[in-house]
Amino acid sequence: MDKHSYDVVIVGGGHGGAQAAIALRQAKFSGSIAIVGKESEPPYERPPLSKDYLSREKTFDRILIRPAAFWGERDIVLHLRQRVETIDAAAHEATTANGDVFAYRHLIWAAGGAPRRLSCAGGDLAGVHAVRDRADVDRIMDELDGVQDVVVIGGGYIGLEAAAVLSKLGKRIVVLEALDRVLSRVAGEAISSFIEASHRAHDVVIRTRTAVECIEGVAGRASAVRLVGGERLPAQMVIVGIGLQPTVQPLLAAGAQGGNGVAVDAQCRTTLPHVFAIGDCALHANRFADGAHIRLESVQNANDQALVAARTIAGVEARYDAVPWFWSNQYDIKLQTVGLSMGHDATVARGDPATRKFSVIYLRQGRVIALDCVNDVKSYVDGRRLVEQGVMASPEQLADTAKPLKELL
Numbered sequence: 256m257d258k259h260s261y262d263v264v265i266v267g268g269g270h271g272g273a274q275a276a277i278a279l280r281q282a283k284f285s286g287s288i289a290i291v292g293k294e295s296e297p298p299y300e301r302p303p304l305s306k307d308y309l310s311r312e313k314t315f316d317r318i319l320i321r322p323a324a325f326w327g328e329r330d331i332v333l334h335l336r337q338r339v340e341t342i343d344a345a346a347h348e349a350t351t352a353n354g355d356v357f358a359y360r361h362l363i364w365a366a367g368g369a370p371r372r373l374s375c376a377g378g379d380l381a382g383v384h385a386v387r388d389r390a391d392v393d394r395i396m397d398e399l400d401g402v403q404d405v406v407v408i409g410g411g412y413i414g415l416e417a418a419a420v421l422s423k424l425g426k427r428i429v430v431l432e433a434l435d436r437v438l439s440r441v442a443g444e445a446i447s448s449f450i451e452a453s454h455r456a457h458d459v460v461i462r463t464r465t466a467v468e469c470i471e472g473v474a475g476r477a478s479a480v481r482l483v484g485g486e487r488l489p490a491q492m493v494i495v496g497i498g499l500q501p502t503v504q505p506l507l508a509a510g511a512q513g514g515n516g517v518a519v520d521a522q523c524r525t526t527l528p529h530v531f532a533i534g535d536c537a538l539h540a541n542r543f544a545d546g547a548h549i550r551l552e553s554v555q556n557a558n559d560q561a562l563v564a565a566r567t568i569a570g571v572e573a574r575y576d577a578v579p580w581f582w583s584n585q586y587d588i589k590l591q592t593v594g595l596s597m598g599h600d601a602t603v604a605r606g607d608p609a610t611r612k613f614s615v616i617y618l619r620q621g622r623v624i625a626l627d628c629v630n631d632v633k634s635y636v637d638g639r640r641l642v643e644q645g646v647m648a649s650p651e652q653l654a655d656t657a658k659p660l661k662e663l664l
């Protein structure tokens with residue numbers, strides 16, 4: 256049990272934590288900085304885990320956020336394999352599972368979240384995997400040789416990306432989605448249908464409105480997924496992508512406000528003194544969600560909130576007001592999203608899905624609030640400025656592919 260003391264302790268060495276440390280040094284912060292993270296590796300990028308790391312097109316070295324030597328060169332101390340369990344807000348101390356104590360002047364909580372687990376029988380059999388960290392994906396890759404049938408539970412981005420990669424590797428894939436279409440939480444119907452059709456064209460079976468009863472196993476290992484109604488789907492591997500539970504319990508137990516995430520203000524400050532929270536776990540008022548308190552699970556959000564927390568600590572004025580953006584790669588599809596489409600009252604199609612290059616533009620009361628762009632980088636780049644500025648435009652103007660969207664600015 257060791258006692259450490261730093262000016263800034265960052266809990267979690269993922270996208271947000273790494274970026275916060277980098278941004279502190281960029282803001283000329285000269286105090287001591289430590290990242291305390293429960294994984295074994297220096298900070299690495301998570302998006303490739305369901306894309307080119309899973310497909311083995313990128314090695315682990317190529318997905319490091321910075322080369323391993325970077326952290327020491329910037330005087331940023333990495334404490335790996337350390338899980339913070341409790342915060343004593345009055346004493347300004349964080350304590351890890353093995354009893355080490357980290358005293359802080361400022362704490363940045365960047366612990367992300369844990370993948371939601373299946374609650375049904377068989378959810379803990381060998382061969383049932385989440386896709387959240389490197390260890391999950393290494394386990395999947397290690398087992399793949401013996402696998403022919405994969406059932407993916409959850410038609411969100413992560414499940415669909417994994418399905419695309421594994422089908423390219425020659426596996427038979429069935430994706431199960433409980434709702435009536437894939438990506439229903441994040442994209443409009445036109446995008447969902449396009450994505451579903453693209454998977455079907457690669458022989459991936461997509462089954463919507465389908466609920467899982469349990470996972471069946473043989474000798475402790477998954478062998479099939481049983482659906483409500485009794486149907487059995489063979490599965491030597493099951494991938495579960497059903498969302499994320501924010502890791503905030505130590506903060507809430509210490510008295511921070513929150514619930515599904517920890518509440519933060521525009522500077523990413525929690526209600527605990529000198530404790531900031533950023534990234535997937537931070538519940539914040541977002542202008543692009545009409546001021547609603549939301550969490551965003553994206554690299555953009557983690558990086559931009561990291562910047563705000565770091566600048567605030569370094570004494571530079573900053574507030575979080577960044578336009579949300581996101582991307583997903585599946586087969587030949589580069590899907591880029593900007594803005595938040597929740598609460599839209601109209602959509603406009605720009606381009607023809609049959610050309611595999613098109614966008615869907617979401618409007619609220621005549622104002623552009625979001626775009627989903629499929630292989631349409633130009634509309635994404637221009638559309639981003641329309642969203643940022645809340646531009647009013649008619650459906651006819653937005654649909655006219657002969658005119659670049661930037662002419663509407």
Ligand SMILES: Cc1cc2nc3c(=O)[nH]c(=O)nc-3n(C[C@H](O)[C@H](O)[C@H](O)COP(=O)(O)OP(=O)(O)OC[C@H]3O[C@@H](n4cnc5c(N)ncnc54)[C@H](O)[C@@H]3O)c2cc1C
Nearest residue numbers: 267269270271293301302338339367534535552553554557
């Ligand atoms: C497979 C996958 C694909 C994705 N693809 C995309 C994409 O294409 N585009 C996009 O924008 N976003 C994508 N995301 C989401 C994006 O990666 C996250 O939004 C981002 O990583 C959030 O950063 P974060 O710092 O909040 O959390 P994380 O990056 O998850 O980092 C949190 C870190 O904290 C550690 N930790 C947790 N609890 C503790 C504790 N108690 N003590 C110490 N350490 C702890 C965790 O182990 C982890 O290392 C993807 C995510 C996954 C999993």
